[in-house]
Amino acid sequence: MYGVTSVVGIEGGYKGFYSRNTVTLTPKSVNDIHKRGGTILGTSRGGHDTAKIVDSLQDRGINQVYIIGGDGTQQGASVIYEEVRRRGLKCAVVGVPKTIDNDIAVIDKSFGFDTAVEEAQRAINAAHVEAESAENGIGVVKLMGRNSGFIAMYATLASRDVDCCLIPESPFYLEGKGGLLEFVEKRLKDSGHMVIVVAEGAGQDLIAQSMNFVDTQDASGNKLLLDVGLWLSQKIKDHFKKKTNFPITLKYIDPTYMIRAVRSNASDNVYCTLLAHSALHGAMAGYSGFTVAPVNGRHAYIPFYRITEKQNKVVITDRMWARVLCSTNQPCFLSHEDVENMKHDDDERHHLHNTQLLDGSPAKCSPNCNGSAGAE
Numbered sequence: 001m002y003g004v005t006s007v008v009g010i011e012g013g014y015k016g017f018y019s020r021n022t023v024t025l026t027p028k029s030v031n032d033i034h035k036r037g038g039t040i041l042g043t044s045r046g047g048h049d050t051a052k053i054v055d056s057l058q059d060r061g062i063n064q065v066y067i068i069g070g071d072g073t074q075q076g077a078s079v080i081y082e083e084v085r086r087r088g089l090k091c092a093v094v095g096v097p098k099t100i101d102n103d104i105a106v107i108d109k110s111f112g113f114d115t116a117v118e119e120a121q122r123a124i125n126a127a128h129v130e131a132e133s134a135e136n137g138i139g140v141v142k143l144m145g146r147n148s149g150f151i152a153m154y155a156t157l158a159s160r161d162v163d164c165c166l167i168p169e170s171p172f173y174l175e176g177k178g179g180l181l182e183f184v185e186k187r188l189k190d191s192g193h194m195v196i197v198v199a200e201g202a203g204q205d206l207i208a209q210s211m212n213f214v215d216t217q218d219a220s221g222n223k224l225l226l227d228v229g230l231w232l233s234q235k236i237k238d239h240f241k242k243k244t245n246f247p248i249t250l251k252y253i254d255p256t257y258m259i260r261a262v263r264s265n266a267s268d269n270v271y272c273t274l275l276a277h278s279a280l281h282g283a284m285a286g287y288s289g290f291t292v293a294p295v296n297g298r299h300a301y302i303p304f305y306r307i308t309e310k311q312n313k314v315v316i317t318d319r320m321w322a323r324v325l326c327s328t329n330q331p332c333f334l335s336h337e338d339v340e341n342m343k344h345d346d347d348e349r350h351h352l353h354n355t356q357l358l359d360g361s362p363a364k365c366s367p368n369c370n371g372s373a374g375a376e
């Protein structure tokens with residue numbers, strides 16, 4: 001349609017720009033990739049040398065670059081775009097949102113999220129079957145979600161077999177009145193079994209405290225997480241060990257990488273096609289410096305600075321989290337005062353955001369240097 005003659009792939013993430021040769025991508029070579037999990041190009045953490053990346057774009061004569069990944073990747077794309085602009089290069093920089101965590105701000109959802117939620121159902125179902133079959137059976141399922149608990153939240157709502165959902169945004173505590181252990185005991189007495197879904201980033205402060213853990217980071221600068229599923233399982237076992245006549249059977253399931261590795265589902269496949277079309281039309285129309293994705297159901301071009309200014313997180317004073325609490329009947333672990341304070345903070349943030357929009361803040365999604373189209 002646009003008469004493009006050459007499309008190349010960069011292998012191994014950002015560092016692939018300057019440490020590897022490109023691979024030629026043709027309609028034939030990518031024809032079946034939606035039927036596989038993972039990535040044909042490979043991925044990596046770290047390795048963001050902006051100057052070298054833009055040198056490589058320049059040397060290779062690349063005039064459109066499509067960068068696929070999560071919120072860290074979009075941050076990287078944003079600084080590449082700034083450098084491309086600073087050098088005055090004719091190269092469009094486009095971000096495509098792909099992460100199962102759904103932690104990219106502004107957009108309706110990221111590619112991969114639906115698939116992850118769907119696959120998480122299998123693990124929850126297994127945990128439920130195991131828990132139901134044993135005396136005082138407890139199934140603990142860990143799901144991905146480093147800072148954002150969307151997978152855990154949606155999987156919980158979708159499955160309806162979950163008795164308690166723990167996410168990074170909602171602090172919890174174990175001991176004492178209103179604590180998790182009290183709830184577990186009560187639920188076992190009432191139903192004889194239960195399923196707990198925990199997002200990998202939940203309760204990290206609690207674990208760090210109990211283990212005197214010092215922060216370490218991966219190559220991308222992300223905090224290395226401790227295994228909340230193992231920790232929680234042990235705490236629950238320890239609690240019931242102290243009780244006489246209350247034997248439990250706990251099964252811990254960690255399906256995280258199995259979930260990330262599956263092929264995308266039908267809804268994500270369609271979504272991916274729309275993202276690709278939209279991204280391409282945007283770059284061909286002369287835009288640059290944007291992430292493409294639907295916002296309130298409409299495909300939009302969102303300037304990088306809007307995408308990178310914050311992370312998408314579950315708002316625990318919103319209705320969706322209330323629906324989870326309603327469906328599980330779990331404690332909310334917060335006092336009335338905590339909730340009011342959070343609401344107040346959210347209102348203030350919302351007000352500030354709207355004021356910035358009305359003020360007409362920083363740069364807009366800019367037209368590409370070839371300037372064939374696009375309004376500021």
Ligand SMILES: Nc1ncnc2c1ncn2[C@@H]1O[C@H](COP(=O)(O)OP(=O)(O)O)[C@@H](O)[C@H]1O
Pocket residue numbers: 014044045046047048069070071072073074075076077079099219220222
């Ligand atoms: N603030 C940043 N500035 C520039 N590059 C970044 C930034 N954050 C992340 N990156 C780059 O994006 C890559 C992917 O980020 P990471 O957080 O690992 O994954 P994700 O894209 O899934 O969030 C990193 O390895 C790094 O090269």
Ligand SMILES: O=P(O)(O)OC[C@H]1O[C@](O)(COP(=O)(O)O)[C@@H](O)[C@@H]1O
Pocket residue numbers: 070098099100101112144145146200218260
């Ligand atoms: O953004 P992606 O690649 O879909 O995956 C996000 C998930 O990957 C992780 O960063 C873990 O991945 P790695 O073990 O490969 O570093 C999780 O913390 C996070 O929930």
